[in-house]
Amino acid sequence: MKTTTLLEVSKVNIHYGTNCVLEDIDFIAPAHTITAIIGPSGCGKSTLLRSFNRTNELITKTRRTGDILLEGREINDYDPLDLRARVGMIFQKPAVLPTTIYENVAVGPRLYGTRKKSELDEIVEESLTGASLWKELKDRLHKRAEQLSGGQKQRLAIARTLALKPEIILFDEATASLDPISTQKIEDLMHRLKETTTIIIATHNMKQAARASDNTLFLMAEEGEPSRVVEFGPTELIFTNPKVEKTELYITGRFG
Amino acid sequence: MTSVMRKIVDRMMFALFIFIAAVVTAFLVYFIFYIVSRGYTAFSWTFLSTAPHGIKMEGGVLPMIVSSVYLTLLTLLIAVPLGVGGGIYLAEYAGKGRIVESIRFAIDLLSSVPSIVFGLFGLVLFVQVMGLKYSMLAGALTLTLMVLPIILKISEESFRAVPDAYREASLALGATKEQTIFRVVLPTAIAGILTGAILAAGRAFGETAAVLYTAGMAPLAPVSPLEGGRTLSVHLYLLATTGHLEEAYRVAVVLLVIILLFNLASNWIMNRYRRKFVSEAI
Ligand SMILES: Nc1ncnc2c1ncn2[C@@H]1O[C@H](COP(=O)(O)OP(=O)(O)OP(=O)(O)O)[C@@H](O)[C@H]1O
Ligand SMILES: [Mg+2]
Numbered sequence: 001m002k003t004t005t006l007l008e009v010s011k012v013n014i015h016y017g018t019n020c021v022l023e024d025i026d027f028i029a030p031a032h033t034i035t036a037i038i039g040p041s042g043c044g045k046s047t048l049l050r051s052f053n054r055t056n057e058l059i060t061k062t063r064r065t066g067d068i069l070l071e072g073r074e075i076n077d078y079d080p081l082d083l084r085a086r087v088g089m090i091f092q093k094p095a096v097l098p099t100t101i102y103e104n105v106a107v108g109p110r111l112y113g114t115r116k117k118s119e120l121d122e123i124v125e126e127s128l129t130g131a132s133l134w135k136e137l138k139d140r141l142h143k144r145a146e147q148l149s150g151g152q153k154q155r156l157a158i159a160r161t162l163a164l165k166p167e168i169i170l171f172d173e174a175t176a177s178l179d180p181i182s183t184q185k186i187e188d189l190m191h192r193l194k195e196t197t198t199i200i201i202a203t204h205n206m207k208q209a210a211r212a213s214d215n216t217l218f219l220m221a222e223e224g225e226p227s228r229v230v231e232f233g234p235t236e237l238i239f240t241n242p243k244v245e246k247t248e249l250y251i252t253g254r255f256g
Numbered sequence: 257m258t259s260v261m262r263k264i265v266d267r268m269m270f271a272l273f274i275f276i277a278a279v280v281t282a283f284l285v286y287f288i289f290y291i292v293s294r295g296y297t298a299f300s301w302t303f304l305s306t307a308p309h310g311i312k313m314e315g316g317v318l319p320m321i322v323s324s325v326y327l328t329l330l331t332l333l334i335a336v337p338l339g340v341g342g343g344i345y346l347a348e349y350a351g352k353g354r355i356v357e358s359i360r361f362a363i364d365l366l367s368s369v370p371s372i373v374f375g376l377f378g379l380v381l382f383v384q385v386m387g388l389k390y391s392m393l394a395g396a397l398t399l400t401l402m403v404l405p406i407i408l409k410i411s412e413e414s415f416r417a418v419p420d421a422y423r424e425a426s427l428a429l430g431a432t433k434e435q436t437i438f439r440v441v442l443p444t445a446i447a448g449i450l451t452g453a454i455l456a457a458g459r460a461f462g463e464t465a466a467v468l469y470t471a472g473m474a475p476l477a478p479v480s481p482l483e484g485g486r487t488l489s490v491h492l493y494l495l496a497t498t499g500h501l502e503e504a505y506r507v508a509v510v511l512l513v514i515i516l517l518f519n520l521a522s523n524w525i526m527n528r529y530r531r532k533f534v535s536e537a538i
Pocket of ligand 1: 016021039042046047
């Protein structure tokens with residue numbers, strides 16, 4: 001496995017209007033690893049994730065300073081649409097579009113101009129296979145996607161992202177609304193996806209962070225201040241031997 | 257309250273609701289029965305397929321059916337794009353500022369203006385000032401003003417009902433805001449938009465006061481939008497006010513049946529579109 005740095009975040013500050021929510025964020029995500037971002041509610045996990053595919057700027061007035069480098073190149077220098085194809089995102093609420101399973105996967109490639117049915121068929125099969133859904137769903141491709149279970153919907157959202165062959169996939173509390181078995185399936189899937197992509201997850205579930213990730217980034221704010229990095233390092237170390245007392249208190253659930 | 261008491265109250269409320277429902281239904285059945293019993297002779301091919309003639313307006317209502325359908329479709333053609341466009345603006349682009357609030361206020365105000373006021377306004381603006389004369393176009397523009405708030409409100413609501421998760425997912429795939437609106441939000445909201453359009457069509461079809469002095473009263477089937485015509489409801493009004501009650505009931509039956517067909521068609525379309533439209537549009 002290569003260990004090149006895929007995403008490098010340095011000295012990043014993010015403001016909403018005049019309100020600074022994240023300050024001086026530094027960390028790296030090596031290729032083919034899973035990084036977990038943990039921290040109390042409202043500390044800016046989602047904000048940080050959304051800044052990686054530049055969807056934050058679509059939502060509200062927001063300003064980001066510092067560098068976010070994807071393969072060594074500042075993400076603001078990418079075409080935003082190209083960037084969003086390279087950096088996929090999965091949300092807490094499985095976003096299944098009110099259409100067929102097939103179209104849910106094909107929507108991305110279609111946006112980027114793929115029209116040929118044979119090509120789309122191939123992408124759909126590949127992506128569903130990649131999301132461990134092909135076997136379950138191959139006979140129901142043209143059925144409505146709303147009928148799927150929560151876990152299947154979330155894997156369908158992953159398939160939709162995979163259809164664009166992303167280099168990074170961001171998971172924003174992607175298992176928070178799922179049962180333990182579905183959660184397990186998604187975690188297994190993340191593990192397999194490491195072969196082809198790099199993953200960053202935001203999670204409230206400490207066990208998940210401990211189980212699934214290679215590195216952990218712990219964010220937290222002092223009262224009335226923007227959030228900062230409290231600790232960043234290999235997950236094993238953070239969970240067994242944290243350097244900062246706050247980290248230990250947070251992951252053992254004693255505050256935050 | 258004891259649980260026995262609660263059960264009794266429960267039962268009584270249930271009985272009360274059943275009673276109210278029965279009264280309303282009985283009233284409706286009586287109403288329809290009464291009209292149909294007096295106008296059932298409308299169910300004749302000659303009545304539906306010939307023009308009226310003579311001083312007593314004997315004969316049929318074909319030109320009126322044509323005028324009504326013409327006017328309704330023309331109204332929808334103008335009002336739906338405007339209303340849906342406005343709905344998109346209000347739901348997807350407009351913030352919360354003063355201006356938007358005053359737009360909303362104006363829309364609410366517009367929807368509570370009596371239709372005769374629209375009729376007079378249309379008479380002055382479209383018929384006289386713009387020189388459209390009594391015409392389908394003048395009538396349709398007047399009706400557009402009248403039904404715009406319905407379409408606008410309902411489409412705004414249906415856009416707002418589209419979960420943000422869809423927008424987020426679409427934007428995260430790299431779709432632009434416009435692509436997101438046209439490929440994800442609009443198809444998802446289509447059932448609501450159709451509902452709005454059908455409600456609007458129902459109002460336009462049955463409207464009398466707003467079209468009397470804009471689309472005119474000429475008992476001829478219009479061909480071009482610049483020709484006038486007499487809608488079924490205007491015809492009904494004229495017959496009733498000139499004492500031709502038998503004829504009036506027959507026209508009322510035709511109106512009722514067409515409106516029934518409207519509703520059946522709309523249900524059918526909505527069921528179909530909800531299923532198909534989205535998958536093909538995306
Ligand atoms: N669109 C927005 N406009 C203004 N402020 C925002 C916006 N979105 C988030 N914030 C603020 O930014 C801070 C971080 O929010 P964010 O949603 O990123 O936190 P989070 O760590 O993901 O929280 P949670 O764990 O509850 O999902 C919060 O104080 C929030 O109020
Ligand atoms: Mg969040």
